Amino acid sequence: MNSAYAVSAVTLVCLATLVIGAVGLRLSRTTSDFYVASRVVSPGWNAAAICGEYLSAASFLGVAGLVYTNGVDMLWYPVGYTVGYLVLLVLVAAPLRRSGAYTLPDFAEARLESRAVRLMASLLVVGIGWLYLLPQFQGAGLTLATVAGAPPWVGRTVVAAIVLAAVGAGGMRSITFVQAVQYWIKLTAISIPAFILLWAWARGGQPAPWDAGGGTLAEWSRPLVDHGPRQHATYTTYSTLLALCLGTMGLPHVLVRFYTNPDGRAARRTTVTVIALLGAFYIFTPVYGVLGRIYLPSLGAGVRADSVTLLLPQAVVPGVLGDVLGAVLAGGAFAAFLSTASGLTVSVTGVIDQDLIDPLLSRHIGGDTTRIQQFRIASVVAVAVPYVASSVTPEVPLADIVGLAFAVAASTFCPLLLLGVWWPRLSVPGAAAGMLTGGLLASAAAIATMFGVGGSGWAGALLAQPAAWTIPIAFAVSVIVSLATPSRVPAGALRTMVRLHAPEALTGAADPVA
Amino acid sequence: MTPGRGTGAGPEPGPGEVPHRVRVTAPQRDARRRADRPSRSAELAQQTALGEIYLAALLRAQLRLGLAVLSVAAVVLAGIPLLFLLVPQVATTRIGPAPLPWVVVGLAVYPVVAFGARFYVAQCERLERDFVELVSQQ
Numbered sequence: 001m002n003s004a005y006a007v008s009a010v011t012l013v014c015l016a017t018l019v020i021g022a023v024g025l026r027l028s029r030t031t032s033d034f035y036v037a038s039r040v041v042s043p044g045w046n047a048a049a050i051c052g053e054y055l056s057a058a059s060f061l062g063v064a065g066l067v068y069t070n071g072v073d074m075l076w077y078p079v080g081y082t083v084g085y086l087v088l089l090v091l092v093a094a095p096l097r098r099s100g101a102y103t104l105p106d107f108a109e110a111r112l113e114s115r116a117v118r119l120m121a122s123l124l125v126v127g128i129g130w131l132y133l134l135p136q137f138q139g140a141g142l143t144l145a146t147v148a149g150a151p152p153w154v155g156r157t158v159v160a161a162i163v164l165a166a167v168g169a170g171g172m173r174s175i176t177f178v179q180a181v182q183y184w185i186k187l188t189a190i191s192i193p194a195f196i197l198l199w200a201w202a203r204g205g206q207p208a209p210w211d212a213g214g215g216t217l218a219e220w221s222r223p224l225v226d227h228g229p230r231q232h233a234t235y236t237t238y239s240t241l242l243a244l245c246l247g248t249m250g251l252p253h254v255l256v257r258f259y260t261n262p263d264g265r266a267a268r269r270t271t272v273t274v275i276a277l278l279g280a281f282y283i284f285t286p287v288y289g290v291l292g293r294i295y296l297p298s299l300g301a302g303v304r305a306d307s308v309t310l311l312l313p314q315a316v317v318p319g320v321l322g323d324v325l326g327a328v329l330a331g332g333a334f335a336a337f338l339s340t341a342s343g344l345t346v347s348v349t350g351v352i353d354q355d356l357i358d359p360l361l362s363r364h365i366g367g368d369t370t371r372i373q374q375f376r377i378a379s380v381v382a383v384a385v386p387y388v389a390s391s392v393t394p395e396v397p398l399a400d401i402v403g404l405a406f407a408v409a410a411s412t413f414c415p416l417l418l419l420g421v422w423w424p425r426l427s428v429p430g431a432a433a434g435m436l437t438g439g440l441l442a443s444a445a446a447i448a449t450m451f452g453v454g455g456s457g458w459a460g461a462l463l464a465q466p467a468a469w470t471i472p473i474a475f476a477v478s479v480i481v482s483l484a485t486p487s488r489v490p491a492g493a494l495r496t497m498v499r500l501h502a503p504e505a506l507t508g509a510a511d512p513v514a
Numbered sequence: 515m516t517p518g519r520g521t522g523a524g525p526e527p528g529p530g531e532v533p534h535r536v537r538v539t540a541p542q543r544d545a546r547r548r549a550d551r552p553s554r555s556a557e558l559a560q561q562t563a564l565g566e567i568y569l570a571a572l573l574r575a576q577l578r579l580g581l582a583v584l585s586v587a588a589v590v591l592a593g594i595p596l597l598f599l600l601v602p603q604v605a606t607t608r609i610g611p612a613p614l615p616w617v618v619v620g621l622a623v624y625p626v627v628a629f630g631a632r633f634y635v636a637q638c639e640r641l642e643r644d645f646v647e648l649v650s651q652q
Contacts, residue, residue, distance in 0.1 A: 075619040079591070082624065086587060086631050090580040094638075210613055216606075223598040223605050223615045237595050268638065272631045279624030286620050422577055494566065501573050503642040506649060 005323045006147035009331035014162055017338045020178055043266055045180050047273030050257045052182035054081075054274075055281060056132075056340035057139030060186065060333045062399030063282070065306035067289025068296075069397075071220040073237050074289070077399055078282035080244025082275055084406075088249045089271040094264030095421045095500035102259050103347065104252065104413055105355060111420045113490040114428045120435055122355035124412050125252045126382075127443065129348035131405040132251070133386035135398040136341040139306065139333065141390070142398075146307040147330045153391060159334075160387045163341045167349060167379045176260055182339040187281050189332025193325040194284045197291055197316050204316075209293035220293065232461035235468065240403060243467030247406030250413025252347040253340070263504045288312050306398050309333070345382050353378035393450055403465070404446040411438030411470040415478045424497050426478070427488040434478025441470045572645045579641060583634045590626070594618060 059081065066074035101107035104125055109118040140159040141152035210221035219225055224233045248254060261267040292308040295315040299305065310333070313325035353375050361374065415434045419426045445466035454460035462469065482489070490496075598605040598615060607614040 072613070072615050072619065075616070076595075079619060079623050079627075083587065083591065083627055086627055086634075087584065089631055090583050090634055208611055210616070217613055221613055221616065223619075224595060234595065234599060238592065241591065265639065265642075268635045272628070272635055275624075275631045276628045279628055283621055283624060286616075290616075422573075497573070498569055501569060501576065503646055505642070505646045 003148040005327035006330040009327040010144070010147070010334050013331045013334045013338065014158065017162055017166055017342075020166070043261070043270040043273055045176055046257065046260055046266075046270045047277055048180035048183040049176045049260075050179075050254070050270070050274050051277045051281070052179035052186070052339050053253055053257065053343040054278070054340070055183065055186050055336055056402065057136050057333070057337055058399040058402035059281070059285065060190065060336040061139055061142070061306045061309050062135070062397060062402065063285040064288035064292065064309045065304065065397055066399050067286045068292040068308045069305045071225075072223050073233055074399075075286055076237055076241050077244065077403070078278075078285060080241050080406075081248070082278045082282060083241075083245050084248025085271055085275050085278065087245050088254075089268060089275075092249050092417050092421055093258065093267045093271050096255060096417070097258050097261055097264045097267035098500050098502075098504075099496075102256060103350065104250070104255055104416075105351060107255070107420070108416060108431070111490070111493075111496055112426070112428050112431055113492060114432075117428060117432050117435075119355060120432055121413070121416070122351045124408075124435065124439055125351045126348050126356075127439070128250070128405050128409050128412075129252045129344045129351075129382070130386045130389070131408065131446065132402060133341055133344050133348075133383075134390050134393065135401040136337045136344075137387055137390035138395065138401075139398050140337045142304060142307055143310060143330055143333050143337075146303075146310045147326060156387060156390055159337050159341055160383050162338060163345050164379060164383050166338075166342055167345050167383075168376050179339060179343070182335055183277065183281075185335050186332050187277075189328050189335070190281060190284045193313060193328055194287045196321075196325060197312060198287060200316050201291055201294065206294050209290055231456050232458060235461055236465050239465040239468035242471060243403060243407040243410045243465065245410075246414040246467070246471060247408075247410035249417055250409030251405075252351075253343040256347060265504060285309075291316065304395060304397070345379060348382040349375065349379040352381055394452065396450055400464070401450070404442075404449065407465065407467040407470065408439065408442040408446060410467050411442040411474045414471065415474045419475075419478055419482075421500055423479075423482075424493050425482055425486070425489055426493075427482040427485045428490065429485045429488050430478045430480075430482025433481040434474045437477045438470055438474025441473060442466050445470070568645075568649055572641070575641050575645075576638065579634070579637055583630060583637075587627070587630060591623075594623075 059078070063074065063077050066077060096107065099107055099110055101110050105118045105121040108121040109115065137156040137159055138152075140155035142155065144150040144155035144158070145152050210217050212218040224237065226233050258267050258270070261270055288309040292312055296308060296311060299308070299311070303311075310326060310329055313329065314322040316322065317325070357374055357378055412435045415438060416431055419434075420431070445463045448454055449460075449464045454463040605613070605615055609617045
């Protein structure tokens, strides 16, 4: 394989990100101020920006890898990533926008009027953000190893360094336009090679991967069949779907994007467009897994299934065309790592800076460090922890780690948001106990899975996809503790509920908090 | 901030082209109409007994709509694997060259979800419009 094309494509994407990060400081002073001040981003652009940040390593490489290994059941992953936005739309989009909260800790504090719950939400944002950053770094290492033969730490370091530089320079984050363009880059990079490879397959006359001869279907292509290490397929399918549907609303980098909508009504319309745009992307990702079954019957020892998207072009159309398509895919994959990683890093950095470093520093040092220095220290912490973790944790398939991040989010923020938005009797101890229980159970399961505890029996299945039992437990704890502590319902709960649900036309304010 | 420059996402004037004059307005264009009914909105915000009843009604209606949409989605989504499990022939049926599960889960689900989302938004906006009318009629 000629790696020159791929290395050029990756370099191009990285340079573009750095340049945008460098001018981001100047741009964001005008653009972002302008956006937040009058919030005039149209739902179409905003939706593309949300998708640009959302489509990560798991979407770009991980889904194809899972389909390649485990077959048709894995198609539920992208469905879950998409349906998560339907749940978000129906249950929380407009009320969250009307709450005026910029981050999840902001919402927790606004709704429950408690610093303790805010701190808890902050710690959770950091934890979920780190868990989600981990596969972005691993995916980058894998990509450069696959297309250029570099050792895995090279890709990890490149992404960590670029994200740190871009975020430290002023954050490419605030620029909606840039993230929106990222979506269209990724859609182009995944769809055009898919069409060409499908065309080559149709011309080549190779059999379909699901034909096992005699008109029967291969085991791989039949739904809910246990095979290999993945047992209890029915439970795993349902639990995964639940985690993805309910976890999206609790991801640290999702909520902040809704803030650029002018009002709750626009927040809803944005979400509808997000669902359409995500669907358009996700119909292409399984193509790589399916064609991989035909053209890459075995991957060789030590090659991860996550690299099937990158290896496929050379296998289908060897030569220059294969190199070029491989380069397009590698560039698109890097766009995915960089945009998701910088979105997550800004969210995690903001929380570390505001809620963790700030209270500590002001107590011990007083006003000794400047704001910007402190923000940069926070961004180093935000990147360093998952960077180090990505080199010491064993290699779990990318989409599986992201699935665990969704499970933790669904077991903690989902009860907080749903009960907070719809149930006036949620009390401070109730919210805290629910988040704590769900968070501890889901993260214990996540850590156990990453280190291979549980094996392939029922215990392994329950730990690998814990959402089906952790979410109900978290909800139950929240509700029971709230009912037991009616005196600790925040005093302004009803007033907050009015603000969350009253249509803008009535309250007469685009932003009721400002 | 430069007024009239648009969002940055909108069409920018090309080089040598005179920028269009743009009227700069506040986001709420119906501010005058709204000024006719300050008492009712103030009431809601101040959480008087009447406002509370109105809002509880809206809350219930919205929650009912949301849960209805989600129930349909849950039945459809959870029903697909269940159907494969209970009626194995469905799982091995083909649509053209591709097995039915691949076509349904990989392709057909997305437009259905998008349609459901559009339906929800239309219904939800109708609910809120009715509510605003009800409150301002008094």
